[in-house]
């Protein structure tokens with residue numbers, strides 16, 4: 001589903017590459033944690049999958065396509081197939097829960113009848129039934145993250161990218177969010193999650209890829225946060 005082939009990525013103003021010589025392959029059914037100190041290259045790794053940045057050398061493939069070669073007009077189509085979830089939720093505060101999720105479908109031109117059908121189903125899946133008409137500010141952090149996950153998943157993306165999704169949540173709430181991401185993974189969506197959350201990584205026992213100064217220093221199936 002995702003393949004990095006000898007990827008090096010250096011930002012214009014930077015002296016050192018943000019990623020260097022990275023070779024990673026992620027299969028469709030996988031759930032992968034990206035770990036590493038601040039500045040080790042996790043966000044750059046995620047941005048490369050979305051083609052928000054391009055490698056300086058090497059190749060990035062998503063679903064068999066080399067995405068650096070993708071014509072500019074095809075990039076929105078790529079991103080449509082990749083859901084994103086962030087630490088700070090990024091909800092639209094002037095829209096209700098249901099409107100936030102519906103909006104993701106409206107902007108890609110889905111028919112109203114389709115939207116009316118799938119939004120309630122998705123909100124139920126994330127455990128927000130009964131809260132459709134609330135505003136984001138009337139929800140807890142965990143609930144807001146569930147809205148963000150519903151919005152990311154409502155179009156059934158091939159890949160879900162999560163950048164520190166539990167970073168603003170307490171441990172119990174984080175466990176609930178991880179159960180949800182695990183469930184989404186079991187529907188066939190590849191999940192790649194950057195995190196500093198030791199407890200979560202240790203509990204989930206998924207594949208762990210550790211970056212250090214832009215290099216992959218560990219790639220472990222059913223891994224833990226620290227080296228073992």
Ligand SMILES: Nc1ncnc2c1ncn2[C@@H]1O[C@H](COP(=O)(O)OP(=O)(O)OP(=O)(O)O)[C@@H](O)[C@H]1O
Pocket residue numbers: 011012013014017018036037038039040041042043044045
């Ligand atoms: N837009 C940019 N321009 C120049 N350098 C950048 C840019 N974005 C990131 N970098 C540098 O690239 C390196 C990797 O950064 P990246 O954001 O990928 O790390 P990270 O592991 O996601 O960190 P964090 O855990 O703090 O989010 C760092 O040295 C950072 O300073």
